[in-house]
Amino acid sequence: MPHPVSERNIPVRDDDAFTTRAQRALRAARAYARRVRIPGPAPIAGVALVCLLIGLLFLAFQVRAIFSAQLQQEYIGLVLEAVERADTARASTLSLQDAPPDDIPHRAAYRDARAEFAARLASLHALIASSPEPAPALPAEVLPPASDFQAASSALDSAYLYWRNERDRASDDVRARIVSVSHTLIALSSIVFGVLITALGMYAKRNRQLVGISSEFEHASLHDAMTGLPNRRKLFAALEETAEQLGHGATAKRIAVLYIDLDGFKRVNDTHGHRIGDEFLIAVSRRFRQTVRNSDVVARIGGDEFAVLVREFSSDLELAAIAQRIITCVAETDGRMDLSLVRASIGIATYPDRVTDYWRLVAAADDTMYAVKRNGKNAFAFASPAAEAA
Structure with a gap:
């Protein structure tokens, strides 16, 4: 005969628990984002892009100016060569x-030498006149061969001084622009490197956040939302893991499942309300966890149904002691809350001696628990091989 279970205390299904914990995690993530207000990658990338564009424009301007200065240097070299030829004449x-x-x-x-000197001055004058930038030309009165030699010589010296200064100025300008280009390249490299480091840092931070949320989701999918105990899925995963680690032969170990049902729990909800029922489940779950070893697994299977996976035991007496401690925990919790309503029925199934298939352990322990309820409740019993085969 199925035992009554309060609808309020039916366990949250894995999907429901997962959704509940997911919502909590998402709310926590949003609250954290509101507090920290870390700028996203888009603003940082936009600022970096603007800086890169400005830097590239500046580089283009500087490179263009360097080429212009180099062309100016080549022209000045031609003028100085013409000055040297005129000086030779x-x-x-x-x-x-x-x-x-x-x-x-x-x-x-x-x-003839005077005519040659005049011809050199005329060539220099024509070269200066074709300068891409404004430059002082030679006086027209010194260009004819019959002009005053001293005046022509002074004009030649003035041209030499001017164009030598222009050559030095152009050289200094090219060096300054090259230094500016190198500094700009260093700055742009720093910006790119900084953006990459920032992007990697933000990626690592987001990845850690996602890992944390994923851990929350995984924990929510494997645990009961109210009591925090492992759920049915976690219990079967632990059962499979434990069974695969068992040895063989004389060294083989045994495992057991204790299936627990809280007798009279429906009356707690009906008499005292669901809040008291929830408090009782939370309190008794804590006592169950304290009663068994750390290596054993206590899981909430249903509204008022629990299971304990004993990973290793030496004898049935050890399992009987565990079952009796659990029965005592339920009675003591009931007494502390002054209910006088709740007791426990426990079915025990062991593998591989009583149950030959570890996947049948939980079902065999459940069937045995129902047999205890039919025979008076508030007790425990071991599953028999015949019952497992049936």
Whole structure:
């Protein structure tokens, strides 16, 4: 005859427990996000992208300026070469300037040198006139061969000083821009490196959060939401793990399942209300956990049904002692809450001596528990091989 179970205390199904714990985890994650307010990857990536674009534009401007300065340097080099050629012609002219008037060959050589100097000045003037940037030109009065030699020589010296200074200025400008480009590249590399480190840090943080939430989900799917005890799924997983670790032959170990039903628990809900019923379940669950060894598993199977997986025992007397302690726990909890209603019926099944298939352990212990209830309740009994076979 099925024993009554309070609808309020029917165990939360695995899916329901999972959903409840998932909702709690999500609420906790949202509350944490509201408190910390960590900027997401999008704003950081946007700021980094803007910085990169500005840096690239600056680099483009600097590279363009460097190329322009290099072209200017090449032009200045051509001008200085023309100045040097004009200076060579001037030196030849000076060497022939003091020739005696009656020395006709030297006078002819002087005129040729003077014409060569004038031609060099004209070439220099044409080159300066084609400068891409404004530059002081040679005076027009010093260009003819018959012009004043001293004035032409002074104009040549002035041109040399100007273009030498321009060459130094262009060289300094190129060096400064190259240093600026190198600093910009270092800054951009730092930004990229910083963004990568930040992204990795945020990924690791999000990953840790997801791992934590996944752990919450996994725990919720394997435990009862109200008592915190393992549920049916966790019990069978532990049972399978324990059975696979059993030895064989003389060294083989035995395992057992104690199936517990709380007699009279429905009357607690009917008489005192569901809140008292829940408090009783929580209290008795805590006492069950304290009664067995740390290696054993206490699980909540149904509303007022529990199971204990004993991973190893030496004799039936040890199991009987555990069952008696559980019965005592239920009676003492009932007495402390002044209910005088609840007792416990326990069925015990062992593997591999009484039950040959460990998957049948829980069912065999459950059947034995019902037999105890039919025979007077508030006691325990062991499953028989005949009952397991049936």
